[in-house]
Amino acid sequence: MAAGVLLDLDGISRSDRLALARLDDSKKRSAAERERLYPAVLRAAAATAVSVRSVEEIDRGGVHKANLAALTDCLQALARPDVTLLVDGFSLPACELAHEAVVKGDSRSAAIAAASVVAKVTRDRFMQHADHLFPGWGFSSHAGYSSSAHRDAIASIGISPLHRRSFASVAYSQLDLDSAA
Secondary structure: OEEEEEOOOHHHHHHHHHOOOOOOOOOOOOOOHHHHHHHHHHHHHHEEEOOOOOOHHHHHOOOHHHHHHHHHHHHHHOOOOOOEEEEOOOOOOOOOOOOOEOOOOHHHOOOHHHHHHHHHHHHHHHHHHHHHHHOOOOOHHHOOOOOOOHHHHHHHOOOOOOOOOOOOOOHHHHOOOOOOO
């Protein structure tokens, strides 16, 4: 999952400006802090875009290639003739739009940090929903990350349709993936 945000800093309230001052790398913020920032980001946004890649696409081409494609989709959705688009860390070779890769961008750019919050909150909300669709894997508690509880669930009940078959995991190595979900 990737997101992009075009901020309209001239059109936001003082209280939203203060809220946005807390923007930083979304991994440095708790889920509750990201949820509090999310509405301020949306109010400050002139436009937002979210792009999701399927498990099948990730398995076919790998996580990195899928991430680049999702980021390219976001840039294409946000393209404006008078705006330089920023990307966190990666240049996008398949993207014909002018853009700038910013190393550690979510710590250096409010727009990239805002996009990071949108992507993370959207993903967390999806994982909460996935927990109801696929009970037993504990998606609401580990959000799909390779925690010990997640690996134990995979070893115990196998993989769900949300699991990447190409993921190299100790728990996966014990499964017959040809006959798994």
